[in-house]
Amino acid sequence: MAMTFAASMASAQLNSGAQTIALNANLAESLTLSLSANSVNFTLSAGSATNAGSANITATTKWVLKPGRTAVGVYAYFASSTAALTGTASGATIPSSAFSITDTGAGSGGAGTSGALSNTVAFGVANSGLRMANVGITGTNMNASRTDQMAFNIDLSGGTLPQLPADTFTGTLNIQAQATP
Amino acid sequence: MKLRPQHGARLATLTLVVIVLAAGAHAQVINSGASTISLNAVLNDSITVSLSANAVNFTLTQGSASNPGSTAITATTTWLLRPNVGSLKVYAFFASSTSALTDGAGNNIPSADFQISNNGSAFNALTSTVPFNGANAGLQLSSTPILGNNRSGSRTDNMNFNINLVPLPNLPAGTYTGTLTIQAQAI
Numbered sequence: 001m002a003m004t005f006a007a008s009m010a011s012a013q014l015n016s017g018a019q020t021i022a023l024n025a026n027l028a029e030s031l032t033l034s035l036s037a038n039s040v041n042f043t044l045s046a047g048s049a050t051n052a053g054s055a056n057i058t059a060t061t062k063w064v065l066k067p068g069r070t071a072v073g074v075y076a077y078f079a080s081s082t083a084a085l086t087g088t089a090s091g092a093t094i095p096s097s098a099f100s101i102t103d104t105g106a107g108s109g110g111a112g113t114s115g116a117l118s119n120t121v122a123f124g125v126a127n128s129g130l131r132m133a134n135v136g137i138t139g140t141n142m143n144a145s146r147t148d149q150m151a152f153n154i155d156l157s158g159g160t161l162p163q164l165p166a167d168t169f170t171g172t173l174n175i176q177a178q179a180t181p
Numbered sequence: 182m183k184l185r186p187q188h189g190a191r192l193a194t195l196t197l198v199v200i201v202l203a204a205g206a207h208a209q210v211i212n213s214g215a216s217t218i219s220l221n222a223v224l225n226d227s228i229t230v231s232l233s234a235n236a237v238n239f240t241l242t243q244g245s246a247s248n249p250g251s252t253a254i255t256a257t258t259t260w261l262l263r264p265n266v267g268s269l270k271v272y273a274f275f276a277s278s279t280s281a282l283t284d285g286a287g288n289n290i291p292s293a294d295f296q297i298s299n300n301g302s303a304f305n306a307l308t309s310t311v312p313f314n315g316a317n318a319g320l321q322l323s324s325t326p327i328l329g330n331n332r333s334g335s336r337t338d339n340m341n342f343n344i345n346l347v348p349l350p351n352l353p354a355g356t357y358t359g360t361l362t363i364q365a366q367a368i
Binding site (some may be wrong): 174 | 212214216217218219220222223224226263332333
């Protein structure tokens, strides 16, 4: 009985008070979009519906989002619906509705949407854009990416475009992503 | 436990702030930066002339002023031009004014004796110096002013032909051949 008591005393523990360290790790939200190239050339044929761009361009969109986000949209748009491209000598214009993108989407959200840039989207002005992708965000893709491979075409067959004068036409196409809400 | 009135107001304010902050955490969309693609589209200028046929025959009568061609030919000119172009002209011409047609044996019909009636106008001889080929061997068929509304356009020139042999009463019998060229120019 005495031996047992002595052993118990030898293993008795003495604890300090618990000091806590508050940990605060913030994984900021991010949404980035990068392009494989930044220029496309077109050799136009008067009145032709098919005037393909010289190269395809791939937009890679990556995101890290907080819970509560429900969608990521990828958009192509011009600053003007009436003058997507403008003739440097003539001032003649090619509207955004004559400019189309064929989008081959991959990754989160899968296939993309193709068409003329004639919609009102989150960026730019009215009737000057195209939403190429709308990815639903769930618990499985809050940190994900997608690619949109874009092929371009200018349709000169509609309206007064068959009367477009010879010229060099320039313009700027914008690609941008948005997470909502 | 009772709260003092001022404490109750503070708590209510704090609660409201927390609610606003919580709501604000997801109230704003986030956008990526806008990436740009420069577009450069070139619509080149062009002029084309096409003919409805490429051969005309003449049955000549010695010393006659009227030796019409077997058929009329229509030249269709189509153009797509830049804004700095002022006019488009269509020409007919021979390579030589002295031997528009020849029998190959030294007997020639000069361009001055070859005539074209364009779109029903009077017959005119090919005696002008035009931008193409030799002097005094051509005729300007038409001149079209290029304005803002016809930088892309087309026109037709319907040509009837005649060979006037009055100046050549001693032309020997033979088969005379030659090449008439139709060409357009924008300046």
